[in-house]
Amino acid sequence: DGDRLIAVDETGDVLSGDRILAICARQLQKIGRLTHNTVVSTVMSNIGLGEALQALGIRHVQAQVGDRYVMQEMQTTGAVLGGEDSGHMIFAAHQTTGDGILSAIKLIEAMVAERAPLSRLKEIMQVFPQVLINVPVKAKPRIEDVPRVIQAIREVEQKLGDKGRVLVRYSGTETLCRVMVEGPDQETIQTYGSDISDAIKAAIG
Known part of the structure; x- marks a missing residue:
């Protein structure tokens, strides 16, 4: 329905929405139009976005997944830029x-203002490896009330330390539990994601 943007740089690399958000945030900040110096994304955004915005001195607010929740947070904080x-x-x-x-117009404006191609502008943000696993479940008890799952999550979080993060949530429309793990390398987070997924399958799958 034309409400999203996918950008590909001149080398053929696809830019994530988070990277586009970071590029546009910097441009709005430079021209003094990033109201309240705030950007809203969702809890599913790559941790690299938060690091990029922090480096720019921009406040990063995270909303639930879904554009309506992003818009709600934008209205609450007075932010003029948000996205997924x-x-x-x-x-x-x-x-x-x-x-x-x-x-697309806003992204092109940033390219023109910086006089730089997307391959250079995308360097504003390091994209951390991410794995997303959908686990079918028979019920949706609070994650906090499932000891086996909580233990698996805590073990992974302890191993990751400040070099990654874990997000476990239920789908709002399907009988699925979504496991997202970000970290230093793909192989490691794939293993961690599988560990948590196995715990979910054993407990409520």
């Missing part, structure tokens, strides 16, 4: 919902 890694961007000074064409 899927490429759904909201430029509140122009629209209250995503618009792929508008997002």
Whole structure:
């Protein structure tokens, strides 16, 4: 329906929505239009986005997954820029919902202002390896009330330390539990994701 943007740089590399968000945030900040110096994303955003925004001195607020929740947080914080890694961007000074064409124009504006190709602009953010596993479940008890799953999550978090993160949540529309792990390398997080998924399968799968 045209509400998202997928960008590919001149080397053929696909830019994540988080990277586009970081690029546009820096541009709005430079021209003094990043109201309240705040950007809203979702809890599923790559941790590299948070690090990039922190380096720019920009406040990073995370909302639940879904553009309506992003917009709600934008209204609460007064932010004019928000989005999801899927490429759904909201430029509140122009629209209250995503618009792929508008997002493309804003990205091109940043390229023109910086006089740089996307391959250089994308360097603003390091994308951490991420794994997402969907686990079918028979019930949806609170994650906090499932000891086996909590133990698996805590063990992985302890191993990752400050070099990654874990997010476990239920799908809002399907009988699935989603496991997301970010960390230093793909092989490691794949193993950690499988450990948590196995615990979920054993407990409620």
